[in-house]
Amino acid sequence: MFDARICSYPGCRTYVSKPFSTCFHHSDQKDKALILEHLKKILSERTIVKDVTIVGGDFENLDISGTHIRASNFSFSTFRNCNFSSSRVSTSFFDMCIFINCSFDDLHARYTVFSGSNIQKCAFTGSTMVNCNFMGIDSIDNDFSGSDLYFSNFSMSRIIRTSFEDCNLKRVNFRASAIRDVSFRYSNPEEAFFHKEEL
């Protein structure tokens, strides 16, 4: 897993960005540049991104397609126009992030956390996202069509103008979510949970 040491900046409880003793946010500009350069190098090689912690990063036009992200922590980060297509993501944390206009088509994610994120104008079509945590997300103008969302959790979320057409929704949890202009056509919402009593 990513390094569990806490940032040395007084009062900060965030995990450090290896190999430094502070989190990404409290790293100086030179260290930040080094961390990002290292990440871009790994991404360009299309190898496994593992044990990386970048909390509060800001990424634009980043091509992560075809990579394998494992045991990493990108909480509180912003991703604009980023491409995660055909990537494999496991046991990683993208909670409290902002995703705008990103592509997750054909993504294979398991045990991955997107909770509390603001997701807008993103495409997740044809993806497999099993046991993923989308609790408390703001999902606006997104497309999950053709995805397998088995055992994923969308509870306490605000889901607006989002398509779940032709999806596997078995054991998907939508409890206490505000759902507006959402299409479940050709999917199996009867196997999902919308109320506490069904869980």
Added chain:
Amino acid sequence: MRIYCHFCDSGQVNTYLVTAGEYDCDALIIDPADLDNGLISIIETNRYHIKGLLVTHDHEQHVRGIGTYKKIYPCPVYAYRKSVMGYECIQLKETRNHEIASFSIDILHVAGHSPDSLVYVIGNAIFTGDTLAAGRISSTSSMSQRHLLVRNIISKIMEYDDNYLVFPSHGCPTKIRIERMFNHDLLESEVTMS
């Protein structure tokens, strides 16, 4: 530390393989629900040495793999009870910094779902079994047990830092921060209690 999440189809339970390092090192199994080729392949390829099977609670779907594990990887079973599925266990009680192989583990007794429910805290990861899951608390047999479970979760699990990772026996992983913000059952009970 490395954590492998393994989904067991039968019973829809997560089994966790926790390893001390990347390769050729000690490892623990949390909730030995099932053992299949995928998990054996990870253990063997990376030469992990299974040093113990940690049981969160004695419900069949969480422990039905104990026999198979013990045949392949002879190691002790750790649980709250003296025996599980007919196998003798090393009994665990609530304690901090308990040493098992090269792991230091906080053991929390969180009764409510079942009287023998244990939660294991290893490093920055909390393995909650059937106590706290993403967005909900586990089922209980009565309202008094539910009240007990909520009280135990709030006083024992939620006291950990917001950044601690939570790995439940069913469903997706989460973090303490996320549960504070979006766990419907806990939010509801806070309102009831206040």
